Amino acid sequence: MTSSNDAHNIGRSTSCNPSNNNHNVDDSRINMDSRQSQVEVHHVRLPPDVSTLQKLKNKLSEIFFPDDPFFRVKNHSFGGKLLFGFQYFIPVLKWLPKYKFKMFRSDLISGITIASLAIPQGISYAKLAGLPPIIGLYSSFVPPLIYAVLGSSRHLGVGPVSIASLVMGTMLSESISPINEQELYLKLAFSATFFAGMLQAALGLFRLGFLIDFLSKPTLVGFMAGAAIIVSMQQLKGLLGIVHFTPKMQVVPVMSSVFGHTKESARRPKLFWISAAAPLTSVIISTTLVYFLKSKMTQVKYIGKLPKGINPSSKNLLIFRGPHLSLAIKTGIITGILSLTEGIAVGRTFASMENYQIDGNKEMLAIGIMNLCGSCASCYVTTGAFSRSALNFVSGAKSAISNVVMAVTVLVTLLFLMPLFYYTPNAILSSIIIVAVISLVDIGAAIHLWKTDKIDFIAFLCAFFGVLFISVPVGLAVSVGVSVLRILLNATRPNTTQLGKLPGTQIYQCFARYEQALRLPSFLIIGIESPIYFTNATYMLERMLRWVREEDERIESLNNPPLRCVILDLSAVTAIDASGIDALCELKRVLDRKSLQLVLVNPPGAVVEKLHKSKTLESFMLSGLYLTVGEAIADISSTWKM
């Protein structure tokens, strides 16, 4: 990085043409201009000359390759690069050759462990999505195998997740009845999964992963809480109905309260065992109970016969035309984005715990291909699930082999154990669902948002009430809108502060925070805390004039020496556009008419460059541009004394 580039010099003592390549290496030289001041002044410099094309390239590479995924191949031969390319897109090629039998023991244990969670969860979540229970098991078989080949996370446990399941269930059942039009519903679910996969793979392939960052934390917290409440209400209705018929089933609320602890333990991975074992245990206990008491409990609804055998092909069920296509696409987009958000976040969390990095965009590609394949093999939307991944992590998984073990366990279940689920009561599935979704209501996070940031809290409320009372897409859109508006608002009415000098230092800080800061007679020092864009250029101009007016009034009331110089500290003005430049020029004109000097201090590179290109810089060249507030004041004061 030791740059020998052609950074330009701009300063009082250099020629009027700032684009000369006159390097000024002895930065500490004394200002030698006609005023003969003895103040040490450092020159503000232009950033190095970079062509527009190069700039575009840099900008694009920051947008699409912020994590510099190919940094490892920089100094490799072509063969090395090719090998790296293969390994990059198919990570199994990289880690499988180094795989050791010792690791397999850990993976075997954790694979069987997550399967014990995955089987009851799969059945329940499929029900949540309005699908036959068997689809949940299918979705825990094929996708984990594909992820094991393409995924780069060692701990991600793949399968259906509650959020995507409930969104799919909510969105599809608004138009189609999952009971009366079961076949169409199934077709739409697979088609939505296909489009979700398409979207995910496209985002990953074109490295547009940053778009999912637009779902901010408040939006997600609000959305999940709202969605969880909707689902709980639905499921609770079912539960209460059963309770009404058979008072003996009071066991369900009790078990439900047992599950209530899941939420807390999910935050403490060490205790995750208990909560993770709960679904399977309760399924086993309740199924056994129903089996033995079935003559007495005639009102209890249970799953009934499930088909044996592995995933049938669903390729012919995909819909690419007709009146329901738009519903499938819409559902696919929203479930795709939400499941992607969860998968990437979970992957990043566990990668950061074990101190390795995963490439978000590549993960998206892996998840997308997984869903594309899944949609052709009777699976609905799957992703990296938080609960399974946490379980995978605490049970000691070493690689994606644990996903393979889980898939094989599910395969065995599909082939031989399906009859065992015949008597599993629907109520127990409802309670598994309620427990899963209730843990999505994160009241602590909501309180935290309220305390730290009111606008974040509003975005949270929009997502929460929007999803609860209007619809999933509207709630999400309004909440994202609020978050974006906040950025714009910050760029519309930025903060400006008056700075003073901390005694005995060269530090200039705002009066509001540092009451010991000193005013300098005849100087008004203003810090602008935002880029100057068209949205705030007029405001900035008016606000600066108001600062000047207020300072004039203060000076008048105190009989202080009159104002002579206005210093703008531009350190935080990280960008400027055409309107901003116009506003600065207008400010200079107005202050000129009032015989006030306008000085710019420490403009960042991008701003100096714009000022230079628009020929505005020239008007500031003669003692109107300094690197620090201290140097500006010293230099300008020295000229006044003469």
Added chain:
Amino acid sequence: MTSSNDAHNIGRSTSCNPSNNNHNVDDSRINMDSRQSQVEVHHVRLPPDVSTLQKLKNKLSEIFFPDDPFFRVKNHSFGGKLLFGFQYFIPVLKWLPKYKFKMFRSDLISGITIASLAIPQGISYAKLAGLPPIIGLYSSFVPPLIYAVLGSSRHLGVGPVSIASLVMGTMLSESISPINEQELYLKLAFSATFFAGMLQAALGLFRLGFLIDFLSKPTLVGFMAGAAIIVSMQQLKGLLGIVHFTPKMQVVPVMSSVFGHTKESARRPKLFWISAAAPLTSVIISTTLVYFLKSKMTQVKYIGKLPKGINPSSKNLLIFRGPHLSLAIKTGIITGILSLTEGIAVGRTFASMENYQIDGNKEMLAIGIMNLCGSCASCYVTTGAFSRSALNFVSGAKSAISNVVMAVTVLVTLLFLMPLFYYTPNAILSSIIIVAVISLVDIGAAIHLWKTDKIDFIAFLCAFFGVLFISVPVGLAVSVGVSVLRILLNATRPNTTQLGKLPGTQIYQCFARYEQALRLPSFLIIGIESPIYFTNATYMLERMLRWVREEDERIESLNNPPLRCVILDLSAVTAIDASGIDALCELKRVLDRKSLQLVLVNPPGAVVEKLHKSKTLESFMLSGLYLTVGEAIADISSTWKM
């Protein structure tokens, strides 16, 4: 402003609870903690405790009253405040009592002068809007009188303008034919004017004037150029048609080329006389020519009979229901916003030339009421017109009385001179229109945008081609979208730079611009040039880790001492949200695992506050928070030496 507020102290040597009100006035005290370092360290302080309500009040007052319009009444009695209130909303009460006869002479001259421009312009612009010519004269009579009472600009010349006229013409004639459905067209034009006035008055009343700032300069330049080309094509077709029939009319292109100079002289107000006299002169010459040669020029179309008399009421023509209501509202909104933008910009320009300030929001209210009244008196959309205002200014207008004089002159014309326009050829009106709109094509501004800012240039292109090939609303919307996206993009991939120390100073600047900057062994100093929001939090985290990785590689290749401390200069991080805080915490965790120290330097008040409220600050309290990079390095190095 000498604050005696309770700014809090946060620092290494203070207690762990940063919300104690322990003032620390002797800022230059030596750091006395266990490390016994002799480095002078200043404490980062929290901003003063302000309640959420007060903060909201401050924020809202900056949004709605950025220019502090009531600053003059601050120390007045209730009666004084009441009087000021009246004078504020009805400025004529303020300036009329002080009006002197000497000023009337100037106003009389300039009033008659702008009337000589207003009459031919009014007729032409009405034609441009697809309206009968007489509407243009009506619109130059009632609105100036209303503006004289309510307006606060001394130089604004009020009347129809080309932009609003052509947008109204384009938008209405897409659905309604101005020739075959003349009455409906007229109704829609008045209704659109009514809605434009409503919108303008509402924006002013609720002080939402900042919304027009969202029409950035590139958008306006592109829009005007595109619209001008559309209109010229339309009018040229008419002109060429005439040329085809009567080759003798070659005079028209010649005159048109004479007018071509208008554009340049419009920029030099002193020469404005020439261009301003051109329309009336050409109308007089061409009318006289047609009158005397009418037997030979049978193919020439001329205006024909115009009704005598003042504005009839159009109250009953307003449409508030029916199938065309939405078109009227849409047209009203767009013409209202565009005419407002021109009126406010023109008012500000001339106010700034004469060194007085106008209150944008109050002007909007005045323009809005003017259009509301106008829509009931057979006027279409009017605003402060650039050409008239410039003429008004150079001919020496002293007050809004010149608008009254203009209105009276137009009144005399309406009552007695209408027969004179009988033989005015339509072609001359077309050429007046073409001249007016061609001057809106500002190629210089477009080149300037290309040179200074590529994204501004793209916004310009979007507006230009959008308006030209799709429609006015789409063109404007896309262009505003691009401008807004640029703000978001800047908040999505902000610039980060590595800083070094300028030799012999305490100034830290980026290496790319200051190649003499020195690296400090074991330190990595990064400047972040943007707020940290949900849109860039993940990027920031990844980018910081990449900086660390790159620095590690560099150190390794040079066998330098290993990295021990990462310093983030937050001077330009003017805001942070919940996701940003999470990213900072995550960065600290990752660096902790790598045994690297993370230090924050100079976070602005809003950021310190958020960090404090989210309890994040505490983890940085012990030697993780400094006021300047220099102090951080000195203090941390001193602990390493022991």
